[in-house]
Amino acid sequence: MADGLRVAVIGAGYAGMAAATELAAAGHAVDVFEASRVAGGRARAAQIEGFTVDNGQHILVGAYSETLRLMRAVGVAPERVLKRTPLRFEFPGEFLMQAPRLPAPLHTAFALLLAQGLDWREKLAAIGLMRGLQANNYRVAPDRSVTAWLDARKTPSRQRRLLWEPLCIAALNTPADRASAQVLANVLRDSLGGCREASDMLLPQVDLSALFPGPAAEFVRARGGSVRFGSRVAGLRREADAWWIDNQGPYRHAVLAVAPYHLGALLPELAPGVAHFDWEPIVTSYFRYPAAVRLPQPMLGVDGGLAQWLFDRGLLCGQDGLIAAVISARGRHLELPTAELEQAIHAEIARLVPGLPLPLKVQTITEKRATFACVPDLKRPPTRTALPGLWLAGDYVASDYPATLEGAVRSGVAAAREVLRG
Numbered sequence: 001m002a003d004g005l006r007v008a009v010i011g012a013g014y015a016g017m018a019a020a021t022e023l024a025a026a027g028h029a030v031d032v033f034e035a036s037r038v039a040g041g042r043a044r045a046a047q048i049e050g051f052t053v054d055n056g057q058h059i060l061v062g063a064y065s066e067t068l069r070l071m072r073a074v075g076v077a078p079e080r081v082l083k084r085t086p087l088r089f090e091f092p093g094e095f096l097m098q099a100p101r102l103p104a105p106l107h108t109a110f111a112l113l114l115a116q117g118l119d120w121r122e123k124l125a126a127i128g129l130m131r132g133l134q135a136n137n138y139r140v141a142p143d144r145s146v147t148a149w150l151d152a153r154k155t156p157s158r159q160r161r162l163l164w165e166p167l168c169i170a171a172l173n174t175p176a177d178r179a180s181a182q183v184l185a186n187v188l189r190d191s192l193g194g195c196r197e198a199s200d201m202l203l204p205q206v207d208l209s210a211l212f213p214g215p216a217a218e219f220v221r222a223r224g225g226s227v228r229f230g231s232r233v234a235g236l237r238r239e240a241d242a243w244w245i246d247n248q249g250p251y252r253h254a255v256l257a258v259a260p261y262h263l264g265a266l267l268p269e270l271a272p273g274v275a276h277f278d279w280e281p282i283v284t285s286y287f288r289y290p291a292a293v294r295l296p297q298p299m300l301g302v303d304g305g306l307a308q309w310l311f312d313r314g315l316l317c318g319q320d321g322l323i324a325a326v327i328s329a330r331g332r333h334l335e336l337p338t339a340e341l342e343q344a345i346h347a348e349i350a351r352l353v354p355g356l357p358l359p360l361k362v363q364t365i366t367e368k369r370a371t372f373a374c375v376p377d378l379k380r381p382p383t384r385t386a387l388p389g390l391w392l393a394g395d396y397v398a399s400d401y402p403a404t405l406e407g408a409v410r411s412g413v414a415a416a417r418e419v420l421r422g
């Protein structure tokens, strides 16, 4: 800053490290305070017996333009760490949709036309639904639940079960009967409705801390800043036109990049703005099988199972025999004891992998507040707070996006740009 005051960022998740990167790239010294010992927040590396995995298996899509830009800015080549494949939505034996390598918008129409597991009537209805959205500029007004929106379009039930409902849970981490049709439409606009590359799936081949926030911390340090792990901030106060983070300061600007449920502990006056948020969980079970075990694809859907998606980490990142099973949003799985849930998922994997042996080890990570529930007309706070020099960043800050890495990164970039303007 012209007056030599540094900028403080609290939280080294994707939002905080995006803000810090953008500020450091503009020549500012930034101090990042992070409670945990690793970078990444809800998208961080975790250790399970002999493997570095993630606290939850994530996927990115080609439309994550800001995440990809900032990865490059901190020296991470997306081509090296992300496995890019055309969109492929598969429930073995039931449904397969894959985007052909055609220019937009043909890739989407052809993906739907060529989908296996839907009859012609259903395929045309699905194309009609996408075209209707496009004709309305992807506006769903008034906003309503995805179920109500599909009801109004008389969407056939098989198409809902195999296409729209799993897409909704995967993208919004909220069941269709509670999820915002407008936010789903925004996601469809930027992925299936965008250029073909935007709908590509990008599957991480390194852990989520190494994908961006770890290298971002190095980038910030190399530009005169600091990233202080194991530094839980207890409170902020404003004194003489500057912010003090506990007893550290003065800072002309502070970016609060913590999850909404941590805001109140830092500044109680911010808590009411997020008190109406509700949360959805994500469960990831890691099954370690003998190294020869393989799924037929790196990523597969499970129709009618407890698990929703399976990922072969051997095919993705060389962790042979390690399979991640993901269950997004709330559901009947939360009522089961962990051991029972793991047994049921093992049986689901066994249906896809003939002769599957028993797992050598299973570990389940439950993130109870993985994302906010993305309900219709959710009021999300803006970047700017009522307090001078204090900005919010995080996946929950007002935007078109559901709680995603890209939403978090964009919010961090937006907060940094406000700081740079001020």
Ligand SMILES: Cc1cc2nc3c(=O)[nH]c(=O)nc-3n(C[C@H](O)[C@H](O)[C@H](O)COP(=O)(O)OP(=O)(O)OC[C@H]3O[C@@H](n4cnc5c(N)ncnc54)[C@H](O)[C@@H]3O)c2cc1C
Residues within 6 Å of the ligand: 010, 011, 012, 013, 014, 015, 016, 033, 034, 035, 036, 040, 041, 042, 043, 055, 056, 057, 058, 059, 060, 231, 232, 233, 234, 257, 258, 259, 262, 266, 282, 283, 284, 367, 369, 370, 371, 393, 394, 395, 396, 403, 404, 405, 406, 408
């Ligand atoms: C299991 C799981 C699976 C997911 N799957 C996907 C996916 O496939 N694709 C996708 O795009 N998104 C996915 N998401 C969502 C994505 O991970 C989040 O939207 C994103 O990571 C949120 O980032 P954030 O920076 O806003 O918040 P956070 O990651 O929560 O970061 C906040 C940081 O602030 C720190 N902090 C809090 N309080 C303090 C304090 N007082 N002092 C210092 N530090 C503090 C925390 O330790 C944390 O590091 C998933 C999330 C989970 C949990």
